[in-house]
Amino acid sequence: MAGNTGSTGSRIEPGMTTDFKDRMDYGSYLGLDLLLAAQKPLSDAPDELLFITIHQVQELWLKLATHELDGAIAALRNDELQPAFKSLARVSRIQAQLISAWDVLSTMTPADYLAFRDALGQSSGFQSYQYRALEFRLGAKDPRMLAMHQHHKAHHAHLEALLAAPSLYDEALRLLARHGLPIPAECLERDWRQPHVSNPAVRAAWLTVYRDTHRYFDLYELAEELVDVEDQFQQWRFRHMKTVERIIGFKPGTGGSSGVKFLRTALERSFFPELWELRSEL
Numbered sequence: 001m002a003g004n005t006g007s008t009g010s011r012i013e014p015g016m017t018t019d020f021k022d023r024m025d026y027g028s029y030l031g032l033d034l035l036l037a038a039q040k041p042l043s044d045a046p047d048e049l050l051f052i053t054i055h056q057v058q059e060l061w062l063k064l065a066t067h068e069l070d071g072a073i074a075a076l077r078n079d080e081l082q083p084a085f086k087s088l089a090r091v092s093r094i095q096a097q098l099i100s101a102w103d104v105l106s107t108m109t110p111a112d113y114l115a116f117r118d119a120l121g122q123s124s125g126f127q128s129y130q131y132r133a134l135e136f137r138l139g140a141k142d143p144r145m146l147a148m149h150q151h152h153k154a155h156h157a158h159l160e161a162l163l164a165a166p167s168l169y170d171e172a173l174r175l176l177a178r179h180g181l182p183i184p185a186e187c188l189e190r191d192w193r194q195p196h197v198s199n200p201a202v203r204a205a206w207l208t209v210y211r212d213t214h215r216y217f218d219l220y221e222l223a224e225e226l227v228d229v230e231d232q233f234q235q236w237r238f239r240h241m242k243t244v245e246r247i248i249g250f251k252p253g254t255g256g257s258s259g260v261k262f263l264r265t266a267l268e269r270s271f272f273p274e275l276w277e278l279r280s281e282l
């Protein structure tokens, strides 16, 4: 009986495999030995495990979100709107998970955090390579953010490549142009290392879409999915900023920034500015 037994008395159901000596099992497929060995608190403070776990879970979701965004960007480039919508809808659901994780972390009080904050040295979310990659894909281009990845050549090179490539929004604008909407040439070929700056002609093009949704239904759906993604990204930033204020007040950050004051300025940056501006004109 080839490995699908177990002694009759201890079998859960007939035919179930219990011998995994030479078979792939749950943990080996998922790499769980590696994953679950990666939580290594540096202090004896009880909440450091929570802190590490939240960050690791966020990084895993960030990995999946960027994978889906890559798919969405490629689909837009190939004029495949339905697959792009599917990926963007998934990104949105992932973002909901990222946002709700703040509820768990905000159970940590200032005293709980201060018990291990010193152990963090100068490390900080500032140095999250995946977060920066996501921001670059969404169009928040800022070459200054490369500097803190100099010590990791592969990350640095990947971020350089993303900085120099069109973002999700750049591809959306190129798609609009292919659909016959008048997008200025300077938005279709430009130095992608710079962020897109709000442009009145782009706003007018999106307004055309929003004023005739019947004719441009696909583009309208695309626009609303983009708004969803930015809306949730801002909710994440807001929850981060408020959680930080609740836990460390206005202390400077370990990464060297002014802390909450710096995080507040990020809330003013929009990925898809025209999609927000046009709402006042409808």
Ligand code: HEM
Pocket (backbone or CB within 6 Å): 054, 055, 058, 059, 105, 113, 123, 124, 125, 126, 127, 128, 131, 240, 243, 244, 247, 248, 252, 253, 254, 255, 256, 257, 258, 259, 260, 262, 263, 266
């Ligand atoms: C106790 C919890 C946390 C505190 C006190 C905190 C504090 C800060 C501060 C002060 C900054 C500004 C940079 C600096 O000077 O260090 C920052 C940046 C950042 N943090 Fe956190 N953070 C916390 C949790 C998290 C979590 C759970 C994540 C999720 C991965 C995260 C991701 C980031 C990212 C990506 C940045 C860079 C933001 C940007 O460049 O706009 N942080 N954090």
Ligand SMILES: N[C@@H](CC(=O)c1ccccc1NC=O)C(=O)O
Pocket (backbone or CB within 6 Å): 055, 117, 120, 123, 124, 125, 126, 248, 252, 253, 254, 255
């Ligand atoms: N910047 C935080 C430290 C911090 O939150 C952090 C430290 C190491 C790894 C990830 C972190 N999370 C987000 O910034 C602080 O100033 O307390």
